[in-house]
Amino acid sequence: IKEVYMDTFNFPEKEMLSWIAEESFYEFDKDFLFNFYHPRRIKQKMWLREIASDHPLTQAYQKEEVANLRKTKLLSAKEFPLDVNINLYGKNRIGIMSFEEEIGLIIESEKIYTTLKSLFEFMWART
Numbered sequence: 001i002k003e004v005y006m007d008t009f010n011f012p013e014k015e016m017l018s019w020i021a022e023e024s025f026y027e028f029d030k031d032f033l034f035n036f037y038h039p040r041r042i043k044q045k046m047w048l049r050e051i052a053s054d055h056p057l058t059q060a061y062q063k064e065e066v067a068n069l070r071k072t073k074l075l076s077a078k079e080f081p082l083d084v085n086i087n088l089y090g091k092n093r094i095g096i097m098s099f100e101e102e103i104g105l106i107i108e109s110e111k112i113y114t115t116l117k118s119l120f121e122f123m124w125a126r127t
Contacts, residue, residue: 001028001104004087004095005037011090012044017120019086020052022077027099042069051123053077073127088117 008016041048047069052058054074062072075082087095094107094116 001097001099001102002032004097004104004106005032007093007095007106008046008087008089009040009044011093012046014089015047015049017088017117018048018050019082019084019120020050020058020072021082021085021097021099022053022055022058023083023099038068045069047071049120049124051075051082051120051127053080053082073124075123075127086116088113088120 049071051073052061052075055077058072058074062074065071083098083100085095085097085099087093087097089095092108092110092113094109094112095104096107097104
């Protein structure tokens with residue numbers, strides 16, 4: 001999973017699109033995320049637009065958006081459960097992470113990227 005996160009640093013000053021699973025707040029290395037990954041992402045000026053499950057942690061997280069180069073839209077966790085994180089970055093990269101299952105993978109495909117980006121933009125516009 002850390003390798004998936006690290007791969008995003010190959011594309012500094014680019015926007016990343018993400019679906020964020022609630023389990024990422026509970027099941028993964030918080031020290032890595034909050035003390036290494038997020039500060040480095042900000043330093044590299046990598047903006048993030050994310051769609052996340054609506055719960056108290058993501059609501060608190062949403063309040064710090066500008067300082068963290070992030071825009072977040074929230075979905076009902078009950079109606080639209082998000083069980084994995086999906087990151088779209090670098091024009092052809094898709095990072096998929098299941099924290100509970102400890103699985104991370106990177107797909108390089110313009111076709112898959114374009115299709116998922118279209119779905120993300122559709123959801124973003126309607127949230």
